[in-house]
């Protein structure tokens with residue numbers, strides 16, 4: 001099967017499996033796992049922050065970050081199309097008593113500065129919850145994997161400083177954003193106080209995310225990780241794959257962007273496919289199907305019968321995610337399957 005469902009379906013590379021088998025380990029709850037320590041140092045350095053903490057998932061990375069920034073009863077301002085809002089089970093409210101204040105997400109994944117400003121209530125009004133944190137997502141997944149421009153990130157940073165709000169960046173695929181922007185990931189991370197990124201997606205590690213931030217922040221995040229049951233012992237076995245991910249899987253992301261682009265350009269020509277090529281900026285291709293005899297669901301079923309898996313992702317759109325297990329030949333086959341399904 002050619003599997004475009006998500007880049008989370010990627011399997012560890014042979015080099016990762018070898019590194020996992022041979023990893024030096026120790027008890028990470030005591031800070032004694034050399035492989036975890038190495039991964040955390042690498043992550044902090046790559047993102048230009050003081051410190052880092054290895055996490056079992058992006059969800060826990062975001063949860064511990066939000067709880068560290070945002071006191072109980074304060075509001076977290078986040079986009080109404082963000083992963084944090086849609087797919088993380090509302091943990092910040094359940095666990096942390098944090099109040100969610102969703103802000104309308106524009107089609108390009110940005111939040112209007114005026115909407116951010118308007119979301120901050122009068123701090124002198126005793127009836128109002130106070131804002132404690134602003135979250136951004138870059139690339140913005142549900143907007144098609146679109147990349148928030150640096151100028152926008154800079155404007156939000158200036159506004160957040162004026163409002164006295166820290167910024168947490170959900171940078172699950174921050175390396176894809178940096179590649180699309182043509183800058184080092186640390187430049188993207190530089191607009192935020194803290195960042196989470198995933199090793200388990202297009203970087204192909206089996207498990208794991210990293211939180212990066214300043215040392216005091218990361219120390220609090222680490223305590224919350226333990227509180228949530230995420231303190232792990234000889235977890236260097238898993239972190240070893242993360243080290244290989246950072247060493248070997250970042251530079252090749254350009255191949256995925258090129259393949260996503262080629263797929264998008266080819267299928268955009270097919271009658272019945274509604275696709276905005278401007279949206280295709282990273283490794284994701286979003287489109288709709290409206291053709292005689294086909295709606296999204298029937299089309300997905302027809303693809304599956306021919307060995308191509310894609311998924312629905314919000315508002316009836318179909319999403320194809322390109323990753324290292326999708327080759328040029330797979331793209332060719334997929335384009336043919338699309339043509340066969342919709343043009344014959």
Ligand SMILES: *Cc1c(COP(=O)(O)O)cnc(C)c1O
Nearest residue numbers: 057058059060083137141170172
């Ligand atoms: C996948 C993802 C997460 C959550 O990561 P998990 O490891 O699946 O918990 C958070 N934010 C974004 C934008 C993601 O794509």
